[in-house]
Amino acid sequence: MKRIVALVSMMALLALLLYVVASMPTMGDAGNPTNASEITKYYLENAEEETFTVNVITGIILNYRGYDTSGEVTVIFCALAAVLAVLGREKRGKIYAFADRSRVPSSVIVRTMVAFLVPFIILFSIYTIMHGELSPGGGFQGGAIIGASMIIFTTIFGLFESSQRIPQKIRFPLEGSAFLTFFIVGVLGLLGGGNFLTFAWPNISANLQPAVALWLTIFLEIGIGLGGAMVFISILFSMIREEEDVTAAA
Amino acid sequence: MSQLLHNYQYAAAMLLFCIGLYTVIVRRNIIKKLIGLNIMETAVFFLYISLGYLNDGIAPIRVGGADPSRMVNPIPQALILTGIVVAVSVTALALALVILLYRQFGTLDVDRLFRDEDEAEAEAKAGAEKEGAA
Numbered sequence: 001m002k003r004i005v006a007l008v009s010m011m012a013l014l015a016l017l018l019y020v021v022a023s024m025p026t027m028g029d030a031g032n033p034t035n036a037s038e039i040t041k042y043y044l045e046n047a048e049e050e051t052f053t054v055n056v057i058t059g060i061i062l063n064y065r066g067y068d069t070s071g072e073v074t075v076i077f078c079a080l081a082a083v084l085a086v087l088g089r090e091k092r093g094k095i096y097a098f099a100d101r102s103r104v105p106s107s108v109i110v111r112t113m114v115a116f117l118v119p120f121i122i123l124f125s126i127y128t129i130m131h132g133e134l135s136p137g138g139g140f141q142g143g144a145i146i147g148a149s150m151i152i153f154t155t156i157f158g159l160f161e162s163s164q165r166i167p168q169k170i171r172f173p174l175e176g177s178a179f180l181t182f183f184i185v186g187v188l189g190l191l192g193g194g195n196f197l198t199f200a201w202p203n204i205s206a207n208l209q210p211a212v213a214l215w216l217t218i219f220l221e222i223g224i225g226l227g228g229a230m231v232f233i234s235i236l237f238s239m240i241r242e243e244e245d246v247t248a249a250a
Numbered sequence: 251m252s253q254l255l256h257n258y259q260y261a262a263a264m265l266l267f268c269i270g271l272y273t274v275i276v277r278r279n280i281i282k283k284l285i286g287l288n289i290m291e292t293a294v295f296f297l298y299i300s301l302g303y304l305n306d307g308i309a310p311i312r313v314g315g316a317d318p319s320r321m322v323n324p325i326p327q328a329l330i331l332t333g334i335v336v337a338v339s340v341t342a343l344a345l346a347l348v349i350l351l352y353r354q355f356g357t358l359d360v361d362r363l364f365r366d367e368d369e370a371e372a373e374a375k376a377g378a379e380k381e382g383a384a
Contacts, residue, residue, distance in 0.1 A: 002275075002276065003276055006275045013268055013271070014264060014265065017264035017267070018264055021253075021254060021257050021261050022251065022253045022254045022257070024253070024257055024260060026253065027256060027259055027301075027303055028305035028307070029305070030304060032301075034301050034302060034323055034325075034326070035302070035304055035323050039325065040323050040324070041318075043324055043325065044310060044319075044321050047312070048312040054312050054313050055310070055311045055312075056311065056324045057310060060324055060325065060328040061332075069332070072332045072336070075339050076335055076338070076339050079339030079342050079343050082343050082346070083342055083343060083346040086343075086346040086349075086350055087349060134311075135311065136309065138331075140331060144338075235346075238346075239345060239346065
């Protein structure tokens with residue numbers, strides 16, 4: 001009964017939404033309100049000269065909307081804080097998981113393939129982070145790729161092995177690095193004579209400004225990537241970990 | 251109607267949204283409800299990215315003398331990057347709460363989680379008495 005009511009109401013909602021879609025402007029038309037707006041043209045034409053990054057999206061995220069992104073970075077840090085408040089962080093060096101005590105070890109083929117692939121995945125993520133201002137990619141994407149590589153490693157080799165590779169004493173200081181880099185870059189902008197998060201400092205000569213802005217962008221990308229990756233890995237570890245007394249009882 | 255066929259990507263996003271909402275309503279397992287929520291988020295991102303599409307558009311990267319007037323709209327992509335990160339954070343927090351619920355109650359079934367223990371016991375007793383009377 002509940003299913004039928006839900007299905008009928010979803011059909012009604014879908015019909016309503018499709019009716020709205022039928023009256024929307026044609027997709028991909030250059031004259032669409034989204035594509036013909038002033039701000040889109042402004043970003044596309046001036047982003048390279050104003051932000052000194054070739055990739056317009058990176059310019060928007062880190063330069064034009066820098067405050068927004070620093071808030072976004074704080075959101076993932078808050079998510080980590082909330083997850084740790086709910087599940088708790090492991091005591092240093094004492095970490096247990098159900099997968100580690102499995103009586104059936106993972107296949108040799110799988111272990112060999114994962115051990116072979118994980119370094120290349122991390123190399124690719126470093127490329128994604130460092131090339132964020134030149135090609136599609138950036139800090140968040142690279143951090144997510146590092147997190148994904150650690151998920152693969154943890155499911156195959158167990159939590160203990162992966163927590164030996166990235167111990168708590170490395171993760172703990174780096175988790176907040178994303179917001180910290182934003183803060184450092186912002187204060188450097190103040191010292192350079194501009195506003196908070198000014199990339200092209202007015203106090204230095206004009207021919208130095210592009211290089212400084214570019215390196216600040218790369219610095220921010222590295223900070224976001226490192227911080228994001230450590231947050232994802234910490235969330236993964238605190239979720240896959242089990243309470244210590246569970247292990248003692250088993 | 252022909253507009254609906256031109257805007258097939260928007261229509262697909264709407265369909266995906268309804269599938270996600272249906273999953274959230276009908277499924278009793280909390281993890282499946284979360285998967286439905288993620289499908290809904292994906293539908294919103296899909297719609298937003300489609301809004302910025304341009305016919306025969308190129309990536310908004312100013313390299314090799316690319317023509318800015320042919321580039322796709324960069325603003326939806328920048329906004330959706332923020333949206334994806336927030337969605338990931340929400341999912342992580344929700345999963346942490348689900349883990350806590352499972353440790354506490356030993357079930358992920360919503361009907362069982364919301365059942366009043368005393369009421370269920372009284373119902374079972376009444377049922378047993380009825381059987382005894384019969």
